[in-house]
Amino acid sequence: MSQPNPEVLASVLADAIDPILHRPLGTLGYLKSVNVKRRGTAAVELLIPVPGAPGHALIEEVSGAAQSVKGVRSVRIEHELMSDDQRSELMAGVRGEKRPVGGPGSSTYVVAISSGKGGVGKSSVTTNLAVSLAALGHSVGVLDADVWGYSVPNMLGARGAPVVIADSILPLRAHGVSVISIDYFVPDGQAVVWRGPMLHKALEQFLTDVFWDEPAFLLIDMPPGTGDVAISISQFVPRARVLLVTTPQPTARRVASRAALMADRVDQKLVGVVENMSWFTGDDGKRYHLFGEGGGAALAHESEVDLLVQIPIVTEMRAGADRGEPVSVSAPDSEAAKAFDRLARCLVETRPRIRTHPELRIG
Numbered sequence: 001m002s003q004p005n006p007e008v009l010a011s012v013l014a015d016a017i018d019p020i021l022h023r024p025l026g027t028l029g030y031l032k033s034v035n036v037k038r039r040g041t042a043a044v045e046l047l048i049p050v051p052g053a054p055g056h057a058l059i060e061e062v063s064g065a066a067q068s069v070k071g072v073r074s075v076r077i078e079h080e081l082m083s084d085d086q087r088s089e090l091m092a093g094v095r096g097e098k099r100p101v102g103g104p105g106s107s108t109y110v111v112a113i114s115s116g117k118g119g120v121g122k123s124s125v126t127t128n129l130a131v132s133l134a135a136l137g138h139s140v141g142v143l144d145a146d147v148w149g150y151s152v153p154n155m156l157g158a159r160g161a162p163v164v165i166a167d168s169i170l171p172l173r174a175h176g177v178s179v180i181s182i183d184y185f186v187p188d189g190q191a192v193v194w195r196g197p198m199l200h201k202a203l204e205q206f207l208t209d210v211f212w213d214e215p216a217f218l219l220i221d222m223p224p225g226t227g228d229v230a231i232s233i234s235q236f237v238p239r240a241r242v243l244l245v246t247t248p249q250p251t252a253r254r255v256a257s258r259a260a261l262m263a264d265r266v267d268q269k270l271v272g273v274v275e276n277m278s279w280f281t282g283d284d285g286k287r288y289h290l291f292g293e294g295g296g297a298a299l300a301h302e303s304e305v306d307l308l309v310q311i312p313i314v315t316e317m318r319a320g321a322d323r324g325e326p327v328s329v330s331a332p333d334s335e336a337a338k339a340f341d342r343l344a345r346c347l348v349e350t351r352p353r354i355r356t357h358p359e360l361r362i363g
């Protein structure tokens with residue numbers, strides 16, 4: 001049996017994609033050496049940025065790529081840790097100069113999901129909308145800005161600790177979505193008292209130090225109410241738009257319109273209104289309007305935007321969220337899953353055409 005061609009092996013490995021940074025290994029400087037040893041063994045020395053063994057996905061990518069080369073019968077992978085300088089160089093090469101996602105020069109469409117009051121389904125809308133956008137083929141990040149009641153990691157089943165390379169924080173991934181939450185940075189079970197400046201700093205880090213990699217969409221799950229977080233976000237991402245969530249109840253609508261007023265005060269445009277928990281379809285096929293009717297339409301009318309979608313109450317949606325599954329996984333054929341798909345398509349329509357080179361002016 002013939003030995004593998006070393007040049008072919010090296011070039012196939014250089015084109016293999018790092019599962020975390022989504023770039024070819026060759027451009028990342030991950031390949032310290034690639035050799036062909038006796039009996040068709042591909043010997044790969046990796047230079048990796050994170051201490052410990054290389055991740056499972058990276059190992060699979062490397063061995064899969066090597067095994068695709070004719071004559072390779074086994075793969076041996078060794079690894080070594082990058083130096084601080086190599087790490088900094090790596091991240092500088094990957095992301096260039098750090099700037100806030102959605103800030104000047106960024107093509108990311110940032111949408112904050114807001115409501116005046118708690119419990120209406122902001123986090124459910126954020127997570128399910130994100131997963132539906134990803135299913136349509138868009139790159140999506142979710143920033144859980146609810147620093148007091150973070151629930152996004154649980155709802156998406158995105159557990160663990162973010163990887164940090166040089167001074168860049170890499171989001172976790174779940175259901176095709178990148179996620180960052182304060183949950184990842186507070187010790188288990190400890191309450192954090194966020195004071196204004198600290199909160200402002202944390203949000204700045206989430207927008208600037210996190211390597212979001214220019215997603216098409218960044219959805220921000222806002223805390224209930226209309227306070228400090230909204231002001232900070234509006235300062236870091238002046239172009240962010242606001243999606244209002246309400247229930248059909250008239251009282252919920254009144255509070256949600258306060259969120260609309262807040263958006264107006266900080267000069268953020270509204271994208272539209274989502275009415276959640278609109279009805280429950282019984283086994284008899286009848287719709288039961290458990291929380292009344294008309295709240296979403298009324299809020300949309302008074303805020304002069306469209307009611308984009310009504311999302312019914314679906315038991316599996318709640319149950320799925322508790323297990324870390326979006327409704328498109330727990331109940332893919334449900335009315336709610338279809339509603340989120342429609343909402344995702346609506347949101348794509350509202351995407352502004354952004355000039356990515358603000359320095360270029362016509363005329």
Ligand SMILES: Nc1ncnc2c1ncn2[C@@H]1O[C@H](COP(=O)(O)OP(=O)(O)OP(=O)(O)O)[C@@H](O)[C@H]1O
Nearest residue numbers: 118119120121122123124224312313314317318321
């Ligand atoms: N359409 C729905 N059908 C069934 N359950 C739902 C629906 N929308 C939300 N829920 C459930 O209602 C609860 C509250 O929703 P969620 O946490 O999304 O609200 P929230 O506005 O983010 O709350 P908070 O203000 O506390 O952040 C959750 O348990 C969620 O799973």
Ligand SMILES: [Mg+2]
Nearest residue numbers: 122123146151
């Ligand atoms: Mg929430």
